[in-house]
Amino acid sequence: MNLRRDVFQAIADPTRRAILLLLTVTPSLTAGAIAANFDTARPTVSKHLQILTACELLQSEQNGREMYYQLNAEKMKEIDDFIEPFRQMWDDRFSKLEAIMKQRAKKKHD
Amino acid sequence: MERKTKIHAEKDRQELTITREFDLPVELLWEAHTDAAIIEQWMGNKVLKFEAVPHGGYQFETTDANGNMLFRANGVIHSLIPNRKMVRTFEMENVPFDVQLEYLEFEPLTADTSKLTMQIIYRSVELREQQLKMPFEYGINMAHDRLEKIAPTLK
Numbered sequence: 001m002n003l004r005r006d007v008f009q010a011i012a013d014p015t016r017r018a019i020l021l022l023l024t025v026t027p028s029l030t031a032g033a034i035a036a037n038f039d040t041a042r043p044t045v046s047k048h049l050q051i052l053t054a055c056e057l058l059q060s061e062q063n064g065r066e067m068y069y070q071l072n073a074e075k076m077k078e079i080d081d082f083i084e085p086f087r088q089m090w091d092d093r094f095s096k097l098e099a100i101m102k103q104r105a106k107k108k109h110d
Numbered sequence: 111m112e113r114k115t116k117i118h119a120e121k122d123r124q125e126l127t128i129t130r131e132f133d134l135p136v137e138l139l140w141e142a143h144t145d146a147a148i149i150e151q152w153m154g155n156k157v158l159k160f161e162a163v164p165h166g167g168y169q170f171e172t173t174d175a176n177g178n179m180l181f182r183a184n185g186v187i188h189s190l191i192p193n194r195k196m197v198r199t200f201e202m203e204n205v206p207f208d209v210q211l212e213y214l215e216f217e218p219l220t221a222d223t224s225k226l227t228m229q230i231i232y233r234s235v236e237l238r239e240q241q242l243k244m245p246f247e248y249g250i251n252m253a254h255d256r257l258e259k260i261a262p263t264l265k
Contacts, residue, residue: 083117086242087128091115094130094226097152100139104148 007075011056012053015040016048020057023071030066119242124235126242128228136216136224140193143214155181164189168198185209193218200230207240208233 011017020035037043049069052058056075061068119126132139142148144162147180155170165186172181179204188197201207213229232238 010125083119083242087115087117090117090128090130093152093154094115094132096154097139097142098132098134099147100148100151103141105134105138 007055010051010057011085012064013048015045016052019045019048019052020071020076023069028061028068028070030068031093032066073085119238122235123232124233124239125229126217128230131219133222133227135222136193136218137223139226140216142245143196143216144190152209162187162190186211199228207237210237210241237254 011020014101017036022034022037023029029047030041031049034049035042038045049058049060053060053069056072059070059072061070115130117126117129120139134142142152144160146157146160149160150157152168155172158169158171160166160168165188167184167186170182170186171179173179182204183200183202185198185200190196190197194216196212196216198212198214199209200212210233211231213227213231213242215227215229217225217227219225232241
């Protein structure tokens with residue numbers, strides 16, 4: 001498994017980026033407190049937390065009954081390689097282009 | 111998942127190359143790059159003008175929900191050969207990034223597939239690095255806007 005690539009896949013998602021940002025503002029939060037910030041269903045937020053933890057961008061710590069999440073500053077530094085977000089931006093644009101043109105071609109044929 | 115768009119950016123150079131293969135005939139790929147109404151849909155910017163002729167000018171703009179200008183860019187199309195090649199400049203307004211030169215090459219792979227090779231040349235190595243950082247910062251800003259909206263509901 002290519003962990004470096006996983007880090008970039010992790011930050012490609014806007015909700016996950018928002019979670020990272022949330023934790024830069026408030027350094028330690030429970031899963032419930034994080035989920036309270038999103039319209040998304042709680043299990044979806046849990047899934048995002050799982051992914052961020054799996055690629056080591058987050059560290060979690062059990063405190064009593066609650067699990068607290070923090071940023072892993074060391075891993076965050078890896079994102080200093082900015083090419084992946086740039087690639088992702090162009091990939092999104094080109095995928096949209098492809099979908100639009102396919103749709104137009106189909107319409108012409110109908 | 112296969113990564114369709116590839117970026118080739120060698121260290122300490124002031125250029126980079128973006129390549130992508132499309133499940134589209136080269137004519138449609140070309141149309142998507144020369145028709146203002148279509149460009150607007152996939153680039154995610156408003157297209158104020160796009161003159162697909164030699165020495166023609168173009169201008170892109172992005173505004174927020176309140177109509178405030180977030181981003182504006184312009185350039186000149188130096189030359190174009192339909193379904194094969196476009197050479198143009200690109201410059202973002204109100205940011206100190208300077209003009210970049212873009213070579214877009216379109217090639218048919220089969221009757222229904224094609225490939226785009228986009229070579230971008232920056233004024234300096236440093237400017238290329240700054241450009242590469244932008245999408246990430248943009249993503250963070252978007253997340254930040256979202257947070258500002260939901261901040262009042264923070265428990």
